[in-house]
Amino acid sequence: MKKIVALVLALVLCLTAAASLADGIAKEDIKLGIITLHDEQSTYDKNFIDSAKKAAANLGLAEEQVIIVSGIPESDECRQKALDLVDEGCNIVFADSFGHEDFMIEAAKEFPEVTFAHATGTKAHTENLANFHNAFASIYEGRYLAGVAAGLKLNEIKAAGNLKGEVPMIGYVGAFTYAEVISGYTSFYLGAKSVCPDVIMKVQFTGSWYDEIGEKAAAEALINAGADLISQHADSMGAPTACESAGIPNISYNGSTVDACPNTFIVASKIDWAPYFEYLVNQTIAGEEIATDWTGTIETGSVVLTDVNEAAAAEGTVAKIEEVKAELLAGTRKVFDTATEGFITVDGKPVTSKLADVDTDAAFTPDTEAVADGYFHESEFRSAPYFDLTIDGIELLNSAF
């Protein structure tokens, strides 16, 4: 008898759980909470804040249905703030910084009925929490396209006989030496290499996501070392302003810097997070499941390029970008193309196999074969990047970070 009662109870529980999942939420009851590491002064966080506002407008949400909290450090403060947002009635809570992840997971455990989403994180697919999700975008495709613009500019400088050295050189300011940044600068380099085969790149790391003085100094050091063009993956205006002062072309990230750098800004790639926010809200309204790992693409409108600044870009840049973009969309061109001879090599040898660290553990053990069908499958096994090879043509000036 007891067993039967227990069975019936379990069945009822399962059914109510399924029913509650299938029952959506009315649009006017949606409340979206957004946690960002810094505020609008950081281009990275500004991008999230702007995307959230854009998504709210697209969805027709009222102002009080989106709460944005900025300046939340990567500490227990993040969990506390996430829980505060739940107290305020949020049914979706999102955080934007890599180091927020563990604290968001803790919050997700405390409120199983609330959706917690996190950008750039790596643990959703191994945590097995129904209400914790990771998201990223195939930004490597965007950086590749920006790299094409860089390669064309270098060709123009070369044709005019204005190269600083023997071969065209890109200087790159990076924050940290992990997959997200490595995948970013490698795809950018490959985009440039696809139109300017003899290009080389030097990378200088700052060890911080937001260090205006450090980023400016790194950009200046690269310019002094002979860089003909600079790009960056860090969040301040340091590198773009250094380029504007020195008259060196700059490819930006997270948004256009054309207002501050009218003479040197060429183009920027960025992730538009609005499609993801809209997806989160729409799935919640419909009562549908949210993907554990969601990767935005050019197609979903998540990977975008800003307008090309004609004053600084090489002629024909816009047309070339469109052409390459069409090939990426059609699948006829791959960013991490390991099949084409001499395109991607490590120590002079082609890359035929690479175990990537997809499932995060304390020792960061590589666990998944990522090279197949003639290309490296980036952001397919989880949303956050895991490409971390140092390929020929790219030199790291400091790798202490």
Next chain:
Amino acid sequence: MSSRQRNEVREPLVHLTKRASTSPARAWAIRAIAIFLGLLVCGIVAFLLIEKLQQNPGKIGDFYYTFIRGSFSTNRKLWKFLKNTAILLCISLALTPAFRMRFWNIGGEGQTLTGVLGSIAVAFYLGGKVPEWLLLILMLFAALASGMLWGLIPAVFKARWGTNETLFTLMMNYVATFLVSYFLVIWVPSGSSSLGKLKYGKLPQIYNEHLLIVLIILALTIGLYIYLNYTKHGYEISVVGESVRTAQYVGINERKVIIRTMILSGALCGLAGYLIAAGADQTVTTNSAGGQGFTGILVAWLGKFNPLIMILTAALIQLLNQGAGQISQDFSVNNALPNVIVGIVLFFIIGAEFFISYEIHFRGHGRREAERRTVK
């Protein structure tokens, strides 16, 4: 100088004199006026800068209410307020003995950060390998030792060679930050420098996650009050602070007092680091102390280095901080503006202390005083 010039001393328009004494009632009246004026100026600045307020001036009441909402609107916020106040108070208490001795310890930030780093280092290397209770004790010792070391180095240099402790302790903050960066590079092979939350080394809960921390700091506050006011050590600190020569005359070894007091100061900062590490974060970043080492100076100063009054000043600062965060959230303004508003309030509070000690005189006052004296 002619005799005529001598007779006509030019009196400045405004001059200050130190008050002989101020009655407590008068002092509190000045403070109350200052806070009222500070809040008034805040309201004006907020109105000028926050669009939402301009569109809807009736919301100015909400603006003031937001300060309260930031700390007291939910149970969770109230506990967070108590816990954050406790940790800030702990750092302020740590700085107090040094300040009473006129040793300007500006290194609370670094001493706290090394405390966090020491705790997390132990948790990182020994977590899961030793029982949790032992791990927590080892983490505590590591935190106390790290903070102590960070306070001891400038103290030894000051006592031995008379170096400037303000600069020395300040520089040690930078060293601590880079030390954390260094270990993060070693501990995180992926290169992201983000250690993530460790699985071991979490303080046990009494009732909720915050109460234990609050109780520890409460006990510490009372303990330090007794230590500073009713023990020989406390007396020696006061004498050295008053005058090193007096201390030497009465046979106090001021070098020993400086070193002993800075060991205490550093160790208490280390304790704050331990509470941040084991009580909340279970990780370390370069920002783990979060500027509280500097805010603590303000708390101690405003509390006149009296641990019991510092409970109030720490709570006030925390109230303003949480209110600022809430304003940023509710009025869709970035973090800078609320911090400006907090700055304005603090400016008025510090100003009040000035007016309690000094009196302003306008031109003519001196002449009247002179006349009064000649009549006598």
